[in-house]
Amino acid sequence: MFVNRWGILVRAKQPYVDWANSFEDDGPILNLDHQRSSPTLYLIPEHEGADVYELVDEWYWEEIFAFELNSWMRDPSVWPENRTADMFHDWFDVELVSELIDLGKGRIKTS
16 A cells, blocks of 8 residues: 655764764664664655755754654753754765555554
């Protein structure tokens, strides 16, 4: 079944890994190769004729950036200050997925 959503596939780059590994705690060490092979897919409404960078820069970079930072460190006081769309692109690669097909059976559970 086709899903009436597009996806923004987000892969971390070295600056994100460096930031995540900068904390002196007993947490795990982040590995760039692992991060690149395990991207996050954010579902968004369809945007006919839109370029992925325009979409991200205009609508989604702040929310995605916050989600990615929060997935590593839940305390926003230690997140980088003065985040911008340019900084987001320095920290993450993005790719648009315009066709999503659900091969699963049954209802999708949400949380």
